[in-house]
Amino acid sequence: MLPAVVKLCCGISYPHLRTMAGLQRLAIAAIGQELAHMQRNGRTQLPAWTSHMGWQTGTSQHQHSESSRREVANPVPLKEEELLYIRRGHDALTKALDIVEDKNGWKTELTEENGDVIYSKVLSGDRKVFRLETVLDATPELIHHILWKVEEMHQWNPSIKNIKVLKQAGPETMVTHEVSAETAGNLIGQRDFLSVRHFSRQESCIYLGGAATHLESFPPQKGFVRAEDGPTCIIIKPLADDTGRSHFTWLLNMDVKGWLPKSIVNQALPRAQVDFTRCLRRRLAEGPNQRHTNHHPPTVSRARQPPHTLSDTR
Numbered sequence: 001m002l003p004a005v006v007k008l009c010c011g012i013s014y015p016h017l018r019t020m021a022g023l024q025r026l027a028i029a030a031i032g033q034e035l036a037h038m039q040r041n042g043r044t045q046l047p048a049w050t051s052h053m054g055w056q057t058g059t060s061q062h063q064h065s066e067s068s069r070r071e072v073a074n075p076v077p078l079k080e081e082e083l084l085y086i087r088r089g090h091d092a093l094t095k096a097l098d099i100v101e102d103k104n105g106w107k108t109e110l111t112e113e114n115g116d117v118i119y120s121k122v123l124s125g126d127r128k129v130f131r132l133e134t135v136l137d138a139t140p141e142l143i144h145h146i147l148w149k150v151e152e153m154h155q156w157n158p159s160i161k162n163i164k165v166l167k168q169a170g171p172e173t174m175v176t177h178e179v180s181a182e183t184a185g186n187l188i189g190q191r192d193f194l195s196v197r198h199f200s201r202q203e204s205c206i207y208l209g210g211a212a213t214h215l216e217s218f219p220p221q222k223g224f225v226r227a228e229d230g231p232t233c234i235i236i237k238p239l240a241d242d243t244g245r246s247h248f249t250w251l252l253n254m255d256v257k258g259w260l261p262k263s264i265v266n267q268a269l270p271r272a273q274v275d276f277t278r279c280l281r282r283r284l285a286e287g288p289n290q291r292h293t294n295h296h297p298p299t300v301s302r303a304r305q306p307p308h309t310l311s312d313t314r
């Protein structure tokens with residue numbers, strides 16, 4: 001009974017909690033600490049979103065060491081700014097899911113031998129978005145594990161030069177700076193992105209969402225064309241056949257900026273999606289452990305491309 005009451009209270013107060021400031025937040029943090037204590041003693045289970053409030057319970061996957069034990073003794077509520085990023089990430093995911101779930105107007109763009117199918121659709125405002133659907137030979141957990149370790153992504157994906165996590169807002173949201181490699185499709189020159197990335201899990205399905213964001217401390221960088229990714233999402237669902245494989249849906253919704261003609265961009269984007277997924281497959285086959293070197297040759301597809309001198313950032 002008590003756990004049910006606690007959950008109910010959490011649910012009712014959630015919208016108010018997110019808009020609170022100052023002393024009110026401190027008071028909530030103190031209550032959170034009490035609840036976390038109860039949860040540690042096995043007396044109750046808090047809903048997953050309470051992690052946004054920064055109430056470390058000591059039972060989460062982040063519990064490793066001394067430092068996390070210190071957090072339990074001293075819960076640090078999330079800052080206003082962090083709550084803002086969480087909300088942005090959540091909104092991006094919701095918007096992207098709406099695009100994916102609207103079944104009207106999609107047409108098949110390309111079909112690969114390995115089973116990847118890319119559909120496209122033109123949204124209002126003339127933006128063409130791409131939806132890749134495929135099956136990956138890995139569990140949702142492994143795919144999520146690999147995709148969430150964004151700072152390691154350049155080790156297995158030659159279309160990415162570098163990704164840095166600039167801010168972490170709770171365990172499910174981060175602000176990242178991403179730089180694509182000059183080789184990406186060879187058509188679209190190097191780009192950089194500033195994005196908020198957010199994940200959520202519902203039963204056995206994993207959702208990754210993202211959208212372009214701004215940081216005063218991180219304006220567009222000299223020499224880069226700042227592109228905008230999102231609202232975008234990746235949906236990972238286990239196949240029902242018990243083989244440990246997953247259905248993978250990826251909405252690519254990108255404004256690459258720069259001066260390239262739309263027809264060229266709209267050819268390069270689905271290729272970039274296929275290339276990325278090919279690298280992901282290879283990375284998944286290696287299992288969960290971190291890689292130390294990048295010894296595979298570049299795998300960016302050269303098919304259907306004009307001479308490689310065409311690039312819009314040079």
Ligand SMILES: CC(C)CCC[C@@H](C)[C@H]1CC[C@H]2[C@@H]3CC=C4C[C@@H](O)CC[C@]4(C)[C@H]3CC[C@]12C
Binds near residue numbers: 185210229
């Ligand atoms: C065509 C040119 C401009 C871009 C090519 C590179 C594209 C495919 C790269 C650049 C940045 C990349 C994203 C960077 C970060 C993440 C978050 C991660 O959790 C899922 C993958 C995802 C969403 C990547 C998908 C691929 C991505 C969009």
